[in-house]
Amino acid sequence: xxxxxxxxxxxxxxxxxxxxxxxxxxxxxxxxxxxxxxxxxxxxxxxxxxxxxxxxxxxxxxxxxxxxxxxxxxxxxxxxxxxxxxxxxxxxxxxx
Numbered sequence: 001x002x003x004x005x006x007x008x009x010x011x012x013x014x015x016x017x018x019x020x021x022x023x024x025x026x027x028x029x030x031x032x033x034x035x036x037x038x039x040x041x042x043x044x045x046x047x048x049x050x051x052x053x054x055x056x057x058x059x060x061x062x063x064x065x066x067x068x069x070x071x072x073x074x075x076x077x078x079x080x081x082x083x084x085x086x087x088x089x090x091x092x093x094x095x096x
Contacts, residue, residue: 004034004066011040015050023050027057035067037095043077051086058093069095 007030012019030036038054054070061068070093073081081090 006035006037007031007033008037008039011038011043011046013042013044015043015046017047017049020047020050020053024053027053031057031060031064031066036061036069038068038070039072040070040077041072041074043074046077046080048080048084051081051084051090054093055086055089069093071095 009023009026009030011023015023027036027038036057038057058068070090073094073096078094081087
């Protein structure tokens with residue numbers, strides 16, 4: 001049963017295929033507990049798959065009626081989102 005305790009996850013500097021499994025596991029655990037805030041200030045490089053993972057996590061949170069936010073996204077992460085044309089998908093979850 002969900003306890004609705006706010007969970008915080010700090011993303012690593014490089015979120016590539018080597019790091020994505022750990023991020024996914026952290027998100028799964030956090031989304032079982034309640035609202036999630038993802039700290040993204042340290043991100044220097046992010047893969048397309050990692051961005052899709054974050055979109056999927058946001059959808060899971062929405063279905064569970066939990067808040068999901070990405071806090072202080074780095075310039076590199078924001079640029080990757082813009083370059084891939086995913087601005088609309090991320091607009092509601094980005095918190096400066």
